[in-house]
Amino acid sequence: METVEMNSVSLKRPHSEDDVANADEIKRQKISEKSKTGNNSGQSVETVTEQPDKSLLEDTKNEIIPNEEGEEQEDEELEDSDEDGDPESFADMMKHGLTESDVGITKFVSSHKGFSGILKERYSDFVVHEIGKDGRVSHLDDFSVPVDDEDPSEETFTVLSDEDKQRLEELQLLKNKETSVAIEVVEDTKEKRTVIHQAVKSLFPGLETKTEDRDGKKYIIAYHAAGKKALANPRKHSWPKSRGSYCHFVLYKENKDTMDAINVLSKFLRVKPNIFSYMGTKDKRAITVQEIAVLRITAQRLAHLNKCLMNFKLGNFSYKNHPLKLGELQGNHFTVVLRNITGTDDQIEQAMNSLREIGFINYYGMQRFGTTAVPTYQIGRAILQNNWNEVMDLILKPRPGAEKGYLVKCREEWAKTKDPAAALKKLPVKRCVEGQLLRGLLKYGMKNIISAFGIIPRNNRLMYIHSYQSYVWNNMVSKRIEEYGLKAVPGDLTLKGATAVHIEEGDVHNYTIHDIVMPLPGFDVIYPKHKIGEAYKEMLVADNLDINNMRHKIRDYSLSGAYRKIIIRPQNVNWEVVAYDDPRIPLFTTDLDKLEGKPLPDLPTDGKFRALKMEFSLPPSTYATMAIREVLKMDTSIKNQTQLNTTWLR
Secondary structure, eight states: OOOOOTTSOOOOOOOOOOOHHHHHHHHHHHHHHHSOOOOTTSSOOOBSOOOOTTOOSSOTTSOOOOOOTTSOOOSOOOOOOSOOOOHHHHHHHHTTSOOGGGGTOOBOOOOSOOOOOEEOSSGGGEEEEEEOTTSOBOOOOOOOOOOOTTSOOGGGGTSSOHHHHHHHHHHHTTOSSOSEEEEEOSSOOHHHHHHHHHHHHHHSTTEEEEEEEETTEEEEEEEESSTTHHHHSOOGGGSOTTSOSEEEEEEEEESOOHHHHHHHHHHHHTSOGGGEEESOOOOSSSEEEEEEEEETOOHHHHHHGGGTOSSEEEEEEEEESSOOOTTOSOEEEEEEEEESOOOOHHHHHHHHHHHHHTOEEOOOOGGGGOSSSSOHHHHHHHHHTTOHHHHHHHHHSOOOSOOOHHHHHHHHHHHHHOOHHHHHTTOSOTTSHHHHHHHHHHHHOTTOHHHHHTTSOHHHHHHHHHHHHHHHHHHHHHHHHHHHOSSOOTTOEEEETTEEEEOOGGGGGGOOGGGEEEEESSTTOOOOSSHHHHHHHHHHHHTTOOTTOOOOSSGGGOOOOEEEESEEOOEEEEEEEEEESOTTSOSSOOHHHHHTTOOOOOOOTTOSEEEEEEEEEEOTTOOHHHHHHHHHTOOOOHHHHHHHHHHHHO
């Protein structure tokens, strides 16, 4: 999942090479011409329809965010930048981005007329509550800490000076040549020494302590007990046997993604991030509430962070014997405010009733494919084609559009010299995908791109080929709805347990569109037995791939495939239209507001603006933006929204 802050990208544009997206559009048109178009359902199904004037799904300073909870997150995020530009120049940059039709998103299932609204005018207009595997919705509603006689006293957190903490952290992380740190006991009592011992051991896992006399003064000496290994695994003997090994807690965060939040918590707790576990990654530009588990960190230590962290709150602590696993969640519950809506009450009623009763097409959202002129699916396709020179070229070549300045310089250097070392020098941040690939090329050489590419973390590499699968799926689902409408037809696929089976002519009346699944291409799936099955083959042939041979010589890149429902009907759908005058005021209360006793501001009965406040629950790996798209009947791409907003801003 890629999230991109639209107010923090450089507006410098390099000279581009060919715009590869045009070739994909031509291929798609050729495939489309081969299939006979039509809608046999007798039900009205629209393609991308008229766009309302002054459409404001999202302003240019906001990001489009997925509900792709439980899936890997892309590491190649655009970094913050101080460079801003006027709306026209930004829109000019975004001309090279993707639109929905570029990635196969072309259909709607509802018949109402679209209207406009602003999504995420404030990040607090988008709230996500995780739904656990037991169906319970996560809420932050309790700051209390479980009572435990084994916990150290509150003085543990204040007895060490900032200077002591700095020296201990450097010792713990092996950042200097010192083998120990000596802390003078100013008020020498046994109780004071005990508190210092406890503070060092609990705040700096991996360090041991002892007391020494030096020149008539008492010192607590901190030292490494087991070298580097101790840092990753907090000392086992310090944890009571009667207490569960994992502290589970609810994390409430504002305007931070899950991995950023865990990195911050790790830094403050002085532990490695891999001792945390969670069920799904959550959006950045939103308020999100989710469950986290951490190995052998006390609730007391976690609760102490509430005093020093901005935009985070931790609560609802409990001890359990198990961590959390990615994907174990049932889904997410959304509370979304669309501000400054233009729709009539009747339009809104039609749109929301359709969302509740029919649902929306389960497209992979725009964030699945990246935001630049080189979509992630193109890199995935090159990997599947075993075309490693193209993989390298697509990741590193200059590209038009909005990018951080140092990435522009890195790409220009690469185009000019093809020297990994020279290009790497232009990157102050080496953890981005470009930096990782360049380090790999430096290590393995230009003739071993496969090994060089392998330096990129596995999840990030797989993200590219999953993006290609999503691209194919989106296109095929649009074609399926265009060809057969919103009813089950013979040859469609449905799931019996975990097994896909074809619907036979005599059974078709037993199924609805909500039972139909379509495959992501792979070696372990079957395809529909109608025109769309052939369309899959034609699309892959156009991309020089064989649908009957989706195994790759590198095992990681072999696609087994999967099945995905084509229509999702959200649960727990509710909505109301509210009037307001001030765009800065919140239109509902959050968990934190309720804990702090903050009331909702008084709203006028007849305000200058109207907002649609909507709530709904979605299963994992579905995109909230695609549900909102169905309501508004609008293209959710950053490219389209930027152009519309720029026109409005003039």
